[in-house]
Amino acid sequence: MKIELLSPKEAQVLPKKHEAKGLFVTATGTDMGKTYVTALLVRALRQAGYSAGYYKAALSGAQSVEQSDAGYVDRIAGIGQEKELLLSYWYKNAVSPHLAARWEENPARLEKILRDYRAVCSRYEYVTVEGSGGIVCPIRWDEEKHLLLEEIVKAMGLGAVVVADAGLGTINAAVLTVEYLRSRRIPVRGVILNRYSGGEMQEDNLRMIEALSGVPVIALVADGDRELNCPGETLKALYE
Ligand SMILES: Nc1ncnc2c1ncn2[C@@H]1O[C@H](COP(=O)(O)OP(=O)(O)OP(=O)(O)O)[C@@H](O)[C@H]1O
Numbered sequence: 248m249k250i251e252l253l254s255p256k257e258a259q260v261l262p263k264k265h266e267a268k269g270l271f272v273t274a275t276g277t278d279m280g281k282t283y284v285t286a287l288l289v290r291a292l293r294q295a296g297y298s299a300g301y302y303k304a305a306l307s308g309a310q311s312v313e314q315s316d317a318g319y320v321d322r323i324a325g326i327g328q329e330k331e332l333l334l335s336y337w338y339k340n341a342v343s344p345h346l347a348a349r350w351e352e353n354p355a356r357l358e359k360i361l362r363d364y365r366a367v368c369s370r371y372e373y374v375t376v377e378g379s380g381g382i383v384c385p386i387r388w389d390e391e392k393h394l395l396l397e398e399i400v401k402a403m404g405l406g407a408v409v410v411a412d413a414g415l416g417t418i419n420a421a422v423l424t425v426e427y428l429r430s431r432r433i434p435v436r437g438v439i440l441n442r443y444s445g446g447e448m449q450e451d452n453l454r455m456i457e458a459l460s461g462v463p464v465i466a467l468v469a470d471g472d473r474e475l476n477c478p479g480e481t482l483k484a485l486y487e
């Protein structure tokens with residue numbers, strides 16, 4: 248597989264001005280609640296008085312930026328971020344970014360993604376980067392180049408949190424995702440269980456995910472939650 252190599256200049260991801268801190272939000276799959284949880288995360292940071300922004304490298308299946316994940320997080324978290332700074336590639340077709348990129352003839356470039364990410368970092372102190380789909384996600388796959396989501400995360404030097412559903416099947420999905428991230432040397436800071444409603448099975452899921460993955464469950468998000476139940480200091484530490 249061809250991997251885009253970074254020039255020394257490109258590899259210097261963190262901007263000098265702010266020393267921004269980033270966090271990558273992934274999930275056990277698509278539609279697990281990355282956007283929902285990211286909005287609560289960024290909102291909680293902002294409510295705690297921190298400068299916090301959002302970035303997504305490639306988004307597919309939205310008809311406008313406002314209706315997209317980026318628009319949602321911007322609204323719910325009250326960021327007021329410039330549209331151009333929210334995301335780099337926006338595809339209309341609701342398929343994996345690599346396929347949408349092919350259909351729409353707009354292949355993603357790592358250099359542009361890193362440049363855009365740096366621009367967000369120069370504006371905000373805490374930058375939450377939402378992934379596309381789960382952790383195994385081709386962003387570009389054509390004759391010229393192959394680019395996987397994980398390569399973008401590595402190039403940005405980010406640690407990750409994993410959003411997983413609280414219910415049946417989550418032990419397998421969460422542990423597999425954590426192990427995959429580890430195999431790629433992406434540090435995993437924690438798991439967030441979404442649509443948590445309590446009860447013996449879900450409480451056991453939480454304990455088993457922690458026991459089998461060695462990663463703490465750092466927050467529980469219930470259906471319809473408007474706030475993230477997690478102290479500002481704990482949140483901040485995820486970005487270190
Ligand atoms: N805790 C929750 N309470 C209410 N609705 C939720 C919750 N979590 C997720 N949803 C809803 O479920 C849907 C899927 O969630 P979301 O868009 O956050 O998933 P995602 O992982 O970001 O998906 P994608 O892979 O497309 O980016 C959305 O309509 C979202 O509003």
Ligand SMILES: [Mg+2]
Pocket residue numbers: 281282283316377
């Ligand atoms: Mg999303």
